[in-house]
Amino acid sequence: MLSQLTRGDVPLSKSVLYMQVPDSDERDVVATFARALTDCEHDLARKLRSTVVDFPSMARAIGELCRAGVVVVIDEFQYFTRTALKSFNSFLQAEVDKLRDANIKHGGLFVLGSLHADMNQLLEDKGAPLYGRLTQRMKLDHWDFEDLLDIFRSQDVQAPSQWLTLWTYFEGVPKFYHDAFDQDLYQVAPDKFADELLTRMFLRSASPLSEEADTWFLRELRGRLLSMLTFLADHAGCSNGELLAGTGGPEEKTQTSAYLTKLVTNYEMVAKLNPVFSDGKSRNARYYVADNFLQAWLAVAKPAREAARMKPIEKSLELARPRLATLEGFAFEKLIRKLHQECSRKGKGDFELSSLQLGYWNRPKDTSLSIEIDVVALDETNKRIRFGSCKHAAEAHTNATVAAFEKHVAGFFAAKQHRHLLEWKKEMVLFSPAFSSGDRKQAAAKGYLAMDLHDYAALF
Structure with missing residues (x-):
């Protein structure tokens, strides 16, 4: 639990302020931040509560908290791109620039929200408050296979076919395994497991992941970016030429290549893999959707969910089974590669x-x-x-x-x-x-x- 964690002698719960931005107006956002200050256990946060009355004072409070060693977390940050809230950006930008020169040892500002909107504000939109202000990169990887084995053993999931199916859909994302537990998926027999996973997690009206990928990954992607991801999901491992031919005409080659670079380098939603012994400029590179869940959604779950709106679920499952078998083939290769790396890293x-x-x-x-x-x-x-x-x-x-x-x-x-x-x-x-x-x-x-x-x- 958060209250059990410490940083030095200070409980971590007293060093964190969390706020979820409402899709509303300035008054509501400021009131939400003020409530977060009240709920925070840090003394400075409570002292600042009475001073926060508008966006300028809210931005100043964020700066003071960060300098005091508090971690400020702003969730649903993409709402600050709305017209009603956009003015906050300039005030936050000024505070962020001051914080960059403050040599802070502890604390800082974390913004969470839409993958596309946040990456755009960091990497592309020159008018955004955080453009060009990226100071650190942290790669947070998924659970290792060893961690997943603890889950499998604790839930008596013994069949490797079940392990592979779970990994194909969820890789090592903890939330998805918890959702599967809530759906009693781990009690399903191996021979029915793949069908039940798709049905319980995606196809029913109350399924927990029925809209997850569209909400997390795809809500704000439009046009060519989305068409390229969809093409890659159906043609995993295609070459640059095949991708360009499948998503645009020859006259659009330069524009399409720019979109591909954005997906590979900026958003890291597409993995570019070169054959062993080649350099990064190899023309033999192949492209894959980097995230298992996104790949599985585009290739299997989304088509099955769309079919289930008009057909019985069994008919949707019949369409999905061969797609899943193909996908698991690619996923198994990826898993073997990951296992080689994990075993070598851990001396196993x-x-x-x-x-x-x-x-x-x-x-x-x-x-x-x-x-x-x-x-x-x-x-x-x-x-x-x-x-x-x-x-x-x-x-x-x-x-x-x-x-x-x-x-x-x-x-x-x-x-x-x-x-x-x-x-x-x-x-x-x-x-x-x-x-x-x-x-x-x-x-x-x-x-x-x-x-x-x-x-x-x-x-x-």
Whole structure:
């Protein structure tokens, strides 16, 4: 609980002031801030209560609180772009500029709200109060797989198929797992789990996530930005040329490229992945929607929800199942990559990672020479290289797919820039959510290691 946390000798609850901005007028916003001052346990906040009567005095109070070491959190900050509230921006801008030069050791101002609106105010809108005033970047990642395993074990969710489905939709976002608990989703049997997740979390009128993505991510995205995200959701891993062709004509190439840069660099809603050993300018880069939840919403949940408005839920589920199967294939590759990184970072397992990408691919003029490898991981310290083939189901690792995998690995070593790796110890690994003992014996007989999510769970 917040009251149990401390910073030095001071309970954290006494060092935080939280305010949620109403979509109203200046008088209501100022009154809301005044109530937040009253509720705050810090002595200065209560002293300032009587001085806050308008936007200028509200901005001055924020500045004084920050200099006193208080963390001021303003939620729904995007409402300050409304005409009725816009005047506050200039007063806040003046205070922020003073705070930047104040060498504050503790405290500060946090603004929360619409992803698009807030990023626009920081990075694009020169008239916005916080434009050009970004002083620090903090990357707050999701729960690790080890954290999720604690949830799975506490709720007796034992099937790797369930783990993968949950991770495909929710990755490591705590709120979504709590919502799933509230919907009794963890009590559902594995064979019905995917259908029930979609139904309980998205399709029913009272489902907790039925509008979540539109509210969190997409409400203020319009036109080309939204069309590019939708195209990427349906064509995960497409190239720059494929994306440009799918979302705009040749005459719009420059404009479309600018939108793509915004999604990749500014908003980080799209991930640009290069093949291993390539530089950041590689023309072989591939693009993916960066967030699992947004990807799952656009590719699976939103189409199913729209269908459910006119059709029985069962019909909507029939349409969604093949979409989810495809999505889980991409998500499983991403999960394996994350697991390599997490295990190496925590000293788990036997592979000391020094380099990892989603995989290796090339773009030769002769398509028969193309190389596609799901995972290429390097352990430079011990001169080991790991090649991995990821399949959504163990039975998908057929003799034909394994032979194709070997052919691509041979093509990898045939390339001049990779031949020095021939002297390294080579590991060939098949990845799937779950393998039977028979599957493992067959893989071992061919010189392969079979690794599934149970193996990774055993490491933690």
